[in-house]
Amino acid sequence: MEKILKFGGTSCGSIESIQSVLAIIESNGKSSSDFAVVFSAMSGVTNHLLEAGTLAAQPKSTVNTLIETIETRHFEVIKHFIPVTGQSQVIAHVRTLVNELRDVLKGINLVKEISPKTSDALVSFGERLSTYLIFAILQQKGLPVFYVDAREIIKTNSIFSHSEVDFGLTNPLISSYFEANKGKIGLVTGFIASNAKGETTTLGRGGSDYTASVIGAALGVKEIEIWTDVDGMMTADPRKVKSAFTIPSISYAEAMELTHFGAKVIYPPSLQPAFAKNIPIRVLNTFNPSFEGTVVSKEPTGSPYIITGISSIDQLALVNLQGSGMIGVAGVSAKLFTVLAREKISVVLISQASSEHSICFAIDPSVADKVRKILEKEFATEMTAGDIEGIDIQKDLSVIAVVGEGMRKHTGVSGKLFSSLGKNGINIVATAQGSSELNISVVIENKDLSKALNVIHETFFFSQIKTLHLYLVGAGLIGKTLVEQIIGQEHYLAKYKGIKIRLTGIANSRKQLIKEEGIELGQALSLLDSVGEPTDLAGFIAQIKALNLPNSIFADCTANKEIYTNYLGLFQSNISVVTPNKVANSGPYDLYAQLHQTALAKGVKFLYETNVGAGLPVINTLQGLIASGDRFEKIEGILSGTLSFLFNQFKPGKSFGEVLRAAKQKGYTEPDPREDLSGMDVARKILILSREIGLKLEFSDITIEKIIPPACEAAPTVDAFFEEIDKANDFFEKLVNEAAEKGEVLRYIACLEDQKITIGLRSVGPAHPFYQMDGADNVIAFTTKRYHDRPLVIKGPGAGAEVTASGVFADIVSIGSHLA
Numbered sequence: 001m002e003k004i005l006k007f008g009g010t011s012c013g014s015i016e017s018i019q020s021v022l023a024i025i026e027s028n029g030k031s032s033s034d035f036a037v038v039f040s041a042m043s044g045v046t047n048h049l050l051e052a053g054t055l056a057a058q059p060k061s062t063v064n065t066l067i068e069t070i071e072t073r074h075f076e077v078i079k080h081f082i083p084v085t086g087q088s089q090v091i092a093h094v095r096t097l098v099n100e101l102r103d104v105l106k107g108i109n110l111v112k113e114i115s116p117k118t119s120d121a122l123v124s125f126g127e128r129l130s131t132y133l134i135f136a137i138l139q140q141k142g143l144p145v146f147y148v149d150a151r152e153i154i155k156t157n158s159i160f161s162h163s164e165v166d167f168g169l170t171n172p173l174i175s176s177y178f179e180a181n182k183g184k185i186g187l188v189t190g191f192i193a194s195n196a197k198g199e200t201t202t203l204g205r206g207g208s209d210y211t212a213s214v215i216g217a218a219l220g221v222k223e224i225e226i227w228t229d230v231d232g233m234m235t236a237d238p239r240k241v242k243s244a245f246t247i248p249s250i251s252y253a254e255a256m257e258l259t260h261f262g263a264k265v266i267y268p269p270s271l272q273p274a275f276a277k278n279i280p281i282r283v284l285n286t287f288n289p290s291f292e293g294t295v296v297s298k299e300p301t302g303s304p305y306i307i308t309g310i311s312s313i314d315q316l317a318l319v320n321l322q323g324s325g326m327i328g329v330a331g332v333s334a335k336l337f338t339v340l341a342r343e344k345i346s347v348v349l350i351s352q353a354s355s356e357h358s359i360c361f362a363i364d365p366s367v368a369d370k371v372r373k374i375l376e377k378e379f380a381t382e383m384t385a386g387d388i389e390g391i392d393i394q395k396d397l398s399v400i401a402v403v404g405e406g407m408r409k410h411t412g413v414s415g416k417l418f419s420s421l422g423k424n425g426i427n428i429v430a431t432a433q434g435s436s437e438l439n440i441s442v443v444i445e446n447k448d449l450s451k452a453l454n455v456i457h458e459t460f461f462f463s464q465i466k467t468l469h470l471y472l473v474g475a476g477l478i479g480k481t482l483v484e485q486i487i488g489q490e491h492y493l494a495k496y497k498g499i500k501i502r503l504t505g506i507a508n509s510r511k512q513l514i515k516e517e518g519i520e521l522g523q524a525l526s527l528l529d530s531v532g533e534p535t536d537l538a539g540f541i542a543q544i545k546a547l548n549l550p551n552s553i554f555a556d557c558t559a560n561k562e563i564y565t566n567y568l569g570l571f572q573s574n575i576s577v578v579t580p581n582k583v584a585n586s587g588p589y590d591l592y593a594q595l596h597q598t599a600l601a602k603g604v605k606f607l608y609e610t611n612v613g614a615g616l617p618v619i620n621t622l623q624g625l626i627a628s629g630d631r632f633e634k635i636e637g638i639l640s641g642t643l644s645f646l647f648n649q650f651k652p653g654k655s656f657g658e659v660l661r662a663a664k665q666k667g668y669t670e671p672d673p674r675e676d677l678s679g680m681d682v683a684r685k686i687l688i689l690s691r692e693i694g695l696k697l698e699f700s701d702i703t704i705e706k707i708i709p710p711a712c713e714a715a716p717t718v719d720a721f722f723e724e725i726d727k728a729n730d731f732f733e734k735l736v737n738e739a740a741e742k743g744e745v746l747r748y749i750a751c752l753e754d755q756k757i758t759i760g761l762r763s764v765g766p767a768h769p770f771y772q773m774d775g776a777d778n779v780i781a782f783t784t785k786r787y788h789d790r791p792l793v794i795k796g797p798g799a800g801a802e803v804t805a806s807g808v809f810a811d812i813v814s815i816g817s818h819l820a
Contacts, residue, residue: 001178001219006038006190006212010229011286012130013043015080020286022081022137024227027289029185033144036178036186036215039134040208041126045070049101053122056108063105071098074129081137090136094129101125116160120192121200124151127189127208135187144184150211151200153177154193162204163193165214167273174218188215206267217273224274225282226266232283232294233258233265236310240450241457242517246293247309249300254308254403257439261311261348261401266296306413307404307460310453313348316397317365318430318443321375322358323388333359339378345371349399349441351432360430362443368393397429398449401441402456408437417442420459423819424550425574425602426452448548455550464498468816469549471505471514471575473540474557475525478580479508481805482557487521489809499816504552505544507532512540516547541566545573551819553812556581557805571598571606578811580610580804586684589696605818607811612639612685613778615803615810616796622692625784625792632693634783635752636769636791639685641776641799642668642676643748647761648773652740656732657725668776672718679704679748679759686750686757689780695755705760707748739763745771769793 005028007021028035041049048070052063071094078090104122108114114122128149135147153173156163178186190208193201203210209226216224233255236244250258252275256268271281280297295301321336333352336359340347349362363371375391382388407413414433417440421428430443444452458467472479486501493499505514506524511532513519519527544552554570556563556579564584567577577599585592585608599606612618625632638644645668649659663669669676683702690697706713709728715721739746744763747770751758764770769781769791778798781791797803 001036001221002032002034003221003223003225004036004038004212004216004219005225005227006208007040007227007286008208008229009040009043009046011227012039012041012134015077017286018077018081018134018137020289021134021227022141024286024289025134025138025185026141026143029143033183033185035221036148036188036219037134038188038190038208038212038215039127039131040190041123042073042130045073045126045130046123049123049126050119052105053108053114053119056105057112057114059112067098067102067105070101070129071095074133077133078136082140086136086140090133093132093136097125097129097132117199120160120163120202123202124189124192124200127191131187131189138185138187145187146181146184148177148186148188150189150192151194151198154203154211154214156193156195156201156203158195158197158199158201160201163195163201165193165203165210165273166196167214167218169196170214171218174215178219203270206270209267210270210273213271213274213279216279217277220277221279223280223282224271225284227284227286228265229285229287230265231285231288231291233263233296233309235308235461236453236457237262237312240312240453241310243454243457243462245461246291247303248292249295249297249303250308251300251405252296252298253438254300254405255296257401257403258309258311261399261403261441262313263309263311265294268296271296303404303406305404305461306406306410307402308406309403310400310456310460311403312398312400312449312453313362314398314449315365315446316348316362316399316443317368318360318362318394318397319368319371319375320358320360320392320394321379321388322390322392323382323386324357335378336375339374340371343370343374345374349430349432349443351430362397362399362430365395368395394429396446397443398446399441399443400449400452400456401439402460403439405438407440413437414440416459417456420455421452422603424451424455425604426455451548451550458550465494465500466498466816466819467500467502467551468812468819469504469552470501470555470812471507471540471544471552472503472555472557473507473537473563474555474560475506475508475528476557477801478805478808479506479555479557480525481801482555482808483521483524485805485809490521493813493816497813497817499813501812501816504547504549505540507535507537507540510535512536514540514543514547516549537563537566541570544575545569548573551816552576553578553815555579555808555812557808567595567606568598571595571602571604574602574604576605576607576815578605578607578808578815580608580614580808582608582611582681582684582688584608585611585688585691586699589691589698592691605811605815607814608688609811610804610807611688612637613780613794613796613798614800615807616778616780616794616798618689618780618794619692621792621794622689622782625782625786626693630784630786632782632784633753633788634791635686635689635693635780636783637682637686637689637750637778637780638747638770638773639682639750639778639780639798640676640679640748641778641797642670642673643679643682644773644778644798645776647746647748648775650732650736650746652733652737655726655729656736657722657729660725661722672721674708674713674721677707679707682748682750682759683757686752686759690752690757695752697755697757702757702759705758707761735761745773747773 048066052066055063138145155166155169190211232246234244238244284293347361352359426448428442432441502518512535513528513532552575554577609619712724715724744765749762779795781793783791
């Protein structure tokens, strides 16, 4: 025989799905009739039958509705597929089966109990009904089919509900039965069999797969097709990992590991007879029959990936048995697992410390309390003596299995796995790896499951591209420019940096918008306006934390003086922060230290290159010098573009008021220029630099020398301020003329030296690095042990949306490179 096809419950679950099944069988029948088909019950029917059995065993039975539902579903199929003239015989047969079913339920009701033997007889009606219906439909269509009640050809022992096949009796029966019907297509009831007395038995979990495997092995078919409702076995659960894709080829051992840890497409133990005969299994989609699916075989074709797939068990409890008295004592593990086996407790994963100080194992949370009682009783003596300290059970955990035979041939797989999880703040509670290197399992907190699956999947299957989830707050000039820069560099980032930036959230002072699948960059601002919700910053950040997406970055492009209070919570949720906003780093030192320490502890990044000098590489350069062992003696800087422009333009012969008005007209100053002239912004920047080199200075430690006379500061309005500036012209003329007489110029300089910060107007000569200045440039000079005679000077535009956005962008890319 060529092959066996097996259709599961979802394939037989509705008129639409049965239509697909019929088309697949008919398509196969056009080329050959040398195949057989195994069917499960219609989806949901087996559960209905078990429920009916439970209800029937109760004093007041209410099973009629369930049986009528089952009967109606099958009658609907008959009426849809079979012409009226051919319906009566089929309906009569179905009614006969349903009447038999009612008799079984009456018997259960009489004795008020349901045994495993009776349960097997009860659930057998699901497969008998579904298979007969498809037989009747195909017979009406003229296909050469015959109905096979598997109870006639598959013989088992009498362990009901999970019977074991007697192959010595079964294989000859299958061979002779199909030989007698050669040239016809056999339609076989899955899941059911019978014992030597002819009593109905069932084959347990994966029973219909097992039926296909037993028949396929007995007939020596070339392939077994398992038809389901998905495109084969996937690299991960597509409900949790959107980028999951079908595995074209997988080994039996790999399939075993994946299904043990939660993958539900097939149940490999039930396919053991086929694998013993080296018969490949192809997993296909009833609803996408042209797709090639997954081939499960002894020796799969090569894969370009290190791993084959990722699977998980969502809910898990971890039991830890520990104590110094266990060290070097033989038999503790044997005693532990013997008692668990005796109590039929299934262990998912085992991990033991090399010191033998502790043994931990994973179990279903539903039996956690039972396990505690069992172990407390079993190890009571050891616990009383103090040899075992206690039994710790941790719940709300999940286990992820990374599976693949390719891991044997590659070094560093564990390191890559643990590193990718660590960089996303995912704590590993326990881990286990088999000596075969086929599976690495990690236990994590349940809340991190989806995030971890996506991180691992991207790391091993899309390692060329790392997706960053960006949340942008502040969609003004800097935020808008940042979005435009990201759009312009998408191709470059993907090709040369291996980074894709997905804008997952955006907010301004009026609206906010979050979309897990990403917001189209080119339409982000218009979508924010059209479909965004009213801004609720606390709610926006709460959503970010709840999504718990991997590689998340929060970009604060606002001047908001309160938003920094959210940074700590973001770090604690393993979200990196990038910002030009200086408030957090120039606030109280204790807050500055707490933010940096938390970011370091949680393994996330806090980047703020644009805090000083906008797009100039000031902080990165400073941090590089410190990391390489250099020591700072002095830092000087012109750190305000506004004040830089003012004193570059203010020369003998010009009035200070004239220059100030020109700066305001060009948009260089704040609406009230006194904010710039106060030096407060410069003070925040030099304070940040002082903290970067390790000084614990506060804002109150800064000495700011006033630029303008008290009367100018006290003016009630901006217009009055300018009037006072004009009145004070002699004061400013004197300053600039005195400097010119010495061959010097005026510069507004912040200076950090001997752990003291001073800020004020200085007169500098041609030898000073700040003498030659243009426009509104910033300039910073680092005098260090290495750069002692000639300071290291960084100079360039220190303000503007383009350069500030580019600095934020560079920080985002830096985080991406770290994660990649």
